[in-house]
Amino acid sequence: MFSLPELSYDYGALAPAISGEIMELHHSKHHQTYVDKLNAAMEEAPELQGRAIEDILANLGSAPESVQTALRNNGGGHYNHSLFWQMMSPDGGGEPSGELAEKINERYGSFQSFVDEFTTQATGLFGSGWVWLMPNMDIITTANQDNPIMEGQPAPLLGLDVWEHAYYLDYKNVRPEYVKAWWGVVNWEFVVDRYQEVSK
Ligand code: MN3
Numbered sequence: 001m002f003s004l005p006e007l008s009y010d011y012g013a014l015a016p017a018i019s020g021e022i023m024e025l026h027h028s029k030h031h032q033t034y035v036d037k038l039n040a041a042m043e044e045a046p047e048l049q050g051r052a053i054e055d056i057l058a059n060l061g062s063a064p065e066s067v068q069t070a071l072r073n074n075g076g077g078h079y080n081h082s083l084f085w086q087m088m089s090p091d092g093g094g095e096p097s098g099e100l101a102e103k104i105n106e107r108y109g110s111f112q113s114f115v116d117e118f119t120t121q122a123t124g125l126f127g128s129g130w131v132w133l134m135p136n137m138d139i140i141t142t143a144n145q146d147n148p149i150m151e152g153q154p155a156p157l158l159g160l161d162v163w164e165h166a167y168y169l170d171y172k173n174v175r176p177e178y179v180k181a182w183w184g185v186v187n188w189e190f191v192v193d194r195y196q197e198v199s200k
Contacts, residue, residue, distance in 0.1 A: 001042070002053065004028075004035050005082050013090040017181040022169050027085065030165055034077030034145070041070035053079045058149045076145035080130060084161050089187035096188040100157075100195040107137040114139075115183060118160075122179045128163040132156035133191075135198045154198060158191045 007027060012020030042048060045067045048056055057075055060068055095101060095111050108114035118139050122131045129143045135154050142148065149155055160182060167178035 001039050002035050002078055004032050005085065007085050009090050014088055014185045017185045018088075018167075018178075019170050022167070025169070026166060027081075031078070031081040034074045034081065037070060037074040038078050041067040041074060045071075053082075054149060054155070057147060058152070060150055072150065073145050076147050076150065079149075080145055080147055080159065080161070083156075084159060086190050087158055087187050088182075088185045089190070090185070092185040092187045093183065094188060096192050096195075098192060098196075099199065100192050103137050103195075119176070119179050122160055122162050123176045125162055131160045131162060133158040135195065155194075157194045157198070158186065 004027070007023075010020070011023040011027070014023060038053075045064045048063060053075055056063065056071060057079055060072055063071055096104065101111070104111060104114045108117060118131060118133065121139055121141055125131060125141045127143065129141055129146070131139065131141050132148060133139055134148065134156055140148065147156070160179065162175060162179075167175065171178040171181075
């Protein structure tokens with residue numbers, strides 16, 4: 001059975017970029033619902049019991065057809081949000097260090113150009129979905145709760161939730177303001193660690 005991971009910071013700790021009201025709703029209601037529905041789907045597919053969520057999502061095609069959509073949406077929701085909480089920190093913001101910083105500069109020319117490109121994709125993504133920085137420095141988007149690992153790609157380094165539930169209470173329909181504020185809470189230490197893991 002999957003469970004809701006605890007945050008390493010208080011709900012209000014990312015304010016004013018993201019209010020405590022949003023964080024509490026997003027974590028204790030939205031993410032909890034993904035976990036509950038994922039567990040309900042798992043009950044219908046006992047052969048998947050004990051497998052890691054990454055493994056289930058990377059092999060959706062081999063899951064029973066009757067639960068594939070539920071696993072995709074709710075397993076994806078659980079996996080994406082579990083990462084997302086760690087990709088932010090009250091001590092976040094600034095820029096990455098080391099080899100990741102070099103790779104970003106190599107690809108985008110500067111950190112600011114990378115931020116601009118990521119922001120353009122985040123604000124341009126129609127409907128609900130996510131924007132990701134991949135280990136090869138590509139910036140890609142996925143719809144709904146999809147994650148690149150569902151398409152046989154590696155796990156992303158950094159991701160941004162651009163569903164309205166992630167920002168509407170604070171920013172109403174103005175997604176660009178949410179994205180702009182979010183850069184101030186990005187946990188680059190965590191992202192750099194992920195990069196070092198995959199580039200070993
Ligand atoms: Mn969300």
